[in-house]
Amino acid sequence: xxxxxxxxxxxxxxxxxxxxxxxxxxxxxxxxxxxxxxxxxxxxxxxxxxxxxxxxxxxxxxxxxxxxxxxxxxxxxxxxxxxxxxxxxxxxxxxxxxxxxxxxxxxxxxxxxxxxxxxxxxxxxxxxxxxxxxxxxxxxxxxxxxxxxxxxxxxxxxxxxxxxxxxxxxxxxxxxxxxxxxxxxxxxxxxxxxxxxxxxxxxxxxxxxxxxxxxxxxxxxxxxxxxxxxxxxxxxxxxxxxxxxxxxxxxxxxxxxxxxxxxxxxxxxxxxxxxxxxxxxxxxxxxxx
Numbered sequence: 001x002x003x004x005x006x007x008x009x010x011x012x013x014x015x016x017x018x019x020x021x022x023x024x025x026x027x028x029x030x031x032x033x034x035x036x037x038x039x040x041x042x043x044x045x046x047x048x049x050x051x052x053x054x055x056x057x058x059x060x061x062x063x064x065x066x067x068x069x070x071x072x073x074x075x076x077x078x079x080x081x082x083x084x085x086x087x088x089x090x091x092x093x094x095x096x097x098x099x100x101x102x103x104x105x106x107x108x109x110x111x112x113x114x115x116x117x118x119x120x121x122x123x124x125x126x127x128x129x130x131x132x133x134x135x136x137x138x139x140x141x142x143x144x145x146x147x148x149x150x151x152x153x154x155x156x157x158x159x160x161x162x163x164x165x166x167x168x169x170x171x172x173x174x175x176x177x178x179x180x181x182x183x184x185x186x187x188x189x190x191x192x193x194x195x196x197x198x199x200x201x202x203x204x205x206x207x208x209x210x211x212x213x214x215x216x217x218x219x220x221x222x223x224x225x226x227x228x229x230x231x232x233x234x235x236x237x238x239x240x241x242x243x244x245x246x247x248x249x250x251x252x253x254x255x256x257x258x259x260x261x262x263x264x265x266x267x268x269x270x271x272x273x274x275x276x277x278x279x280x281x282x283x284x285x286x287x288x289x
Contacts, residue, residue: 021090
């Protein structure tokens with residue numbers, strides 16, 4: 001008996017041509033006797049289309065080729081269904097695949113995406129929007145905004161924007177944070193809302209993060225100079241320093257004294273002054289190595 005698989009591919013993510021990828025997936029499916037239905041995202045009404053494909057084919061898996069944004073969209077489309085999502089990293093922001101320690105070659109990723117092992121992963125809801133990975137308010141969100149608006153891509157584009165962002169950064173903001181039945185106030189440069197451990201660049205920002213423990217972490221960076229950024233980038237997150245506070249919880253509210261730039265999973269979401277956050281426990285099944 002053949003098994004149905006839906007393959008969702010974002011044709012434009014990460015500026016890569018996807019035809020080779022689609023070919024590799026089709027070949028793998030044929031060899032392993034899977035029935036494959038390919039769906040290319042269009043950027044509008046994708047969720048409805050994926051849901052109707054799901055109802056039509058009742059697949060046992062949905063394979064996704066794209067970045068964090070595409071994965072999240074598919075997870076939202078199938079949140080009512082019992083289906084495993086397999087990931088083929090192919091976006092500009094592949095934070096989740098870095099966190100899951102997915103390999104770099106397409107062959108290895110195909111085996112994992114189509115194979116059996118999976119975890120039930122938490123997601124975070126922030127002001128009604130879903131986050132699978134890392135969101136933040138403050139300096140990094142400014143960087144994401146500057147990067148989206150700039151012409152230089154890749155690592156150097158990022159480095160250039162990091163420098164510009166630091167130079168232009170506004171005053172620190174004052175955040176009033178309610179979590180675990182207490183309210184604290186911190187002056188901060190950036191607050192990370194983390195379900196997992198590291199940014200897509202491989203930088204560990206939340207060393208104690210676990211993706212399926214029913215908790216998320218707020219990492220409050222009170223000061224952010226080049227020295228601290230250097231430490232974080234080189235993987236020496238100074239969790240015991242006075243500049244870093246970590247709160248682990250399942251729900252929280254953050255109010256800031258002025259609207260501060262905010263991003264979810266690498267997507268800029270405007271300036272915000274109030275964030276309502278709670279965990280969505282075991283929200284999606286993801287295939288892992």
